[in-house]
Amino acid sequence: MPQGVIVKALSGYYYVLPEGADLRTATTVTCRARGVFKKKNISPLVGDVVTYELTENGEGTVVEIFPRxxxxxxxxIANVNLVVxxxxxxxxxxNLQxxxxFLVHIENTGIDVLLCFTKRDLLTDDHAPESKEMTVSELERITRLYEGIxxxxxxxxxxxxxxxxxxxQRLKGAVSVFAGQSGVGKSSLLNEMISGVDLETNAISQRLGRGKHTTRHVELLSLDEGGLVADTPGFSQLDFMELEVExxxxxxxxxxxxxEGCKFRGCLHLHEPSCKVREAVAEGSIADSRYEHYLLFLxxxxxxxRRY
Structure with missing residues (x-):
């Protein structure tokens, strides 16, 4: 039976790229999933490596999903090895909070992450009077903080x-996914990296301070330099349902x-005596902003x- 990778999922259809085919030139096979997946509460995902069988009408049926x-x-999305x-x-x-x-959610998956700060051309000069926008030196400070981590x-x-x-170059050979809130320039950046596509972009709403949701579904795209990347629906609300407090x-x-040096195993770094994390915060070895966000998330x- 032929194998392939799901490169798009939309309205119950799965678009499978045959094994060894080039996404830029090949035709995908439009597939439905076998009913047994629904009975087992399994949903095929973009990125899944699957086997499929062709049907008489030229479409196909996904019959097996390989381990993710x-x-x-x-x-x-499945089988991603880098989140941008x-x-x-x-x-x-x-918004550092x-x-x-986002970083907490990505760390919980164990997937590698790359931070990308866009719209550098909009940085404000450090000497601008009473500027409320991001300045060059402030971005440098934030960059040093996260690189230090x-x-x-x-x-x-x-x-x-x-x-x-x-x-x-960083995405070359990887299966990556672009994530982040709406209006930050994900689609604009991908338009620069992929010839022949024009992903829809929308300007920021000045009143709301955020962009419209321009990406409606998850889809893998082929990068000019090699590798596959997913442009994903922008979203700004995350919850911690899949993560335990500990x-x-x-x-x-x-x-x-x-x-590792905390006195108590399972220390939550709140009020426990001899907590080395809180000591590190006090000494400046851990940034105040990071610890404050940890407390907020906790x-x-x-x-x-309690609600659930």
């Missing part, structure tokens, strides 16, 4: 065509080296747990 190496719930987390430096204003929330950080400007080559600390990379998770 990774799986994301939002966006729903895209945030604009402004329009909308860079939301950035850290261990994240790769790249900045881009689609308008100036800057940073696109660096991103393309596991939150492990999703903050910089906590690891200190938490409170949110506990409240959700």
């Amino acid at each position: 190496t990774s799986e994301l719930i939002r966006p729903p 987390l895209v945030f604009a430096v402004t329009e909308p204003v860079l 939301l950035l850290d929330k 261990g994240y790769d950080v790249l900045t881009t400007s689609s308008k100036l065509h800057e940073g696109v080559e660096a991103i393309s 596991g939150l600390g492990s999703c903050f990379r910089e906590f690891a080296e200190f938490s 409170t949110e998770m506990k409240e959700k747990k």
Whole structure:
């Protein structure tokens, strides 16, 4: 039976790229899934490696899904080995709390992550009087913070065509997914990296400070430099339903080296005596913003747990 990878899922149909075919030139096979998947509460996902059988009308049926190496719930996609987390430096204003929330979700999956700060051309000069926008020095400070934690950080400007080559090289040979809130320039960036496509983009609503949802479904696209990438629906609301309270600390990379020295096993780094994480915060080894966001997320998770 032929094998392939699901490159698009839409309205109950799965578009399968045959094994060994080039996504830029090959025709995908339009498939339905076998009823047995529904009975087992299994949904095929974009990125799944599958076997399929052809039907008389030239379409196909997905008959087997191979084991996944990774799986994301939002966006729903399988077998990704890199998440590109895209945030604009402004329009909308860079929200570090939301950035850290995305990072927690990605860390929980164990998938590698690349931070991409877009719209670098909109940075404000440091000497601008009483500027409320992101300045050059502030972005440099944020970049140093996250690089110090261990994240790769790249900045881009689609308008100036800057940073696109660096991103393309980083994604070469990978199956990656672009994630982040709406209006940050994900589709604009991908338009720079993929010849012959024109992904819909929308300007930021100045009143709301966020973009319209321009991407409606998850779909794998072929990059000019090689590799597959998914443009995904933008979203700004995340919950922690799939993460336990005790596991939150492990999703903050910089906590690891200190938490090993905590007096109590399973320390939540709140009020426990001899907590090395809190000591590291006090000494400046862990950024105040990161610890504050940890506490916020912990409170949110506990409240959700009580409700459910």
